[in-house]
Amino acid sequence: MKIPRTGALLLACVPFIAICFSVPLWDRVYPLVLGLPFNLFWLICWIPLTSLCLWGAYRLQDRRAAKGTSE
């Protein structure tokens, strides 16, 4: 049982702020981007960006795992 790395946790907070807590800032129809309402466009953008954040967190955890905690 181990507490996750601070860096990985911070990276994980980014999508939470971007697509959950900040909703009043981006929940609007205009400007339409690529034909999409702005709120929908914003969420779609954050799907790959969330993967990217987790990939970063994975790399951070990985460095620690290399010291021999898991296979």
Added chain:
Amino acid sequence: MKPSLVALTIIFGIILLGAIIGICSGRRRQMDLEQWTVAGRGFGVIFVWLLMAGEVYTTFAFLGASGWAYSRGGPTLYIIAYLTLAYVISFFILPEIWEADRKFTLHTESDFFQQRYGSKSLASLVAIVGVIFIVPYLQLQLTGLGIIVEVASLHAISRPLAMLIAFVIVAGFVFSSGIRAVAWVSVLKDSLMLIAAFSIGIGIPYHYFGGIRPMFKALTQAKAAHLTMPGSTTNLGHPWYISTVLLTAFGFYMWPHAFGSVFTAKSGDTLRRNAVIMPLYTITLPLLFFVGFTAILVLPGLKNGDLALLTLVSQTFPPWFLGVVGGAGALTAMVPAAILILSAATLFAKNFFRPVFKPAMKDDEVARLAKVMVVVITGIALYFAIYSSTTLVGLLLLAYAGIAQFFPGVVCGLYWKRATTAGVFAGIVAGVGTAMALVFSKHDPFIGLNAGFVALCVNAVVTVVASVLTPAQQDGFNEPGRRAAASAAAVSS
């Protein structure tokens, strides 16, 4: 051939193909409890991904998401947000759960509580609460299947009859093959689902408006307010969005079947890598939203939004294509339904009935009881499906309000040594009690917040306070592990 016959033939052809794949994949193996429920714990990244994707993309996404986009508008966006964030949480907690599983050979979520807190009554509580809240989720899948058959037959087959057919198919499917079948059928289901989502998500706006851009242009001119929160509702604003996203993202892996899929993975690293790629799967959801949004302008005034997607497909495309979309939809209901039934039946038999009523039961008796429960639980869900009229999304939110109450117990179990049995027990009871009291007294949302989220906060406070007030106890994950002999034999598969 009549158009409805063409569509129905293709739908049942696809269902049959799924069933054959399922039955064949389970054939060569001896189905003991270990194989039936966790497939011998040998799944790598691809299989775990398939299994988890098989669980995520249910009728809820297919018919429910487009239905809410049609009837509610803006608030539907919560679905994209919660799925994406659920994987962020899974990145941290699933590998830890897997570690515990490897040490102590767990089968179910209830085993996890039993091992960590060393309490039979807590484990039984988790089992029975899990089974109870699987029922509305299962009801959702049966309702979805019913809608598909009803619309595809151009209303020639009534929905109760359609759901009865669905019930027989799903139960038979689960009986014959267990969890491994489910992963294989997921391959067929996901390919069809992708084809269907892309062709209708892009094709339908194109057919009526010449593209997605002109469709939104027309929609913003006609009903711009529908596209932001609270959309076409009065009470689903930003506080509701935030609280619902948090509740469902936390609750996502608390589903006994999702929790159980952790046990099929080969390593903790498999789960971590899986979490990195899973959000990408969410990308198909906006396509289904497009269909719901197009329906607002093309098919105004539908009484039940959940019918929007299929009705629009049947008006736009030839019958054979309605059959393909309907078949994809049918599999997106059957595969998750099979997983849900399997977990609920195992939980009931192994973690509720045996410890509470008959501790001397042998494993094969448990397996037999589990198979009886397959029929009982599906029957209960069928009963509710026939007699209730809640929207698909409404059903899922009700189920989440209950199931997310395991979250404090699981997280404290992993990261907080001071958590006690009494604390977690009191927390779950308080959480489920608050959630149900608010929902059934029609106080959802409660002061703008999702009632399940309010209950989750009550639960967390009660868990912490009651834990601190009760004496510290042994952390079951730190005891030297006793590996069951079964695990060694099962690893070979």
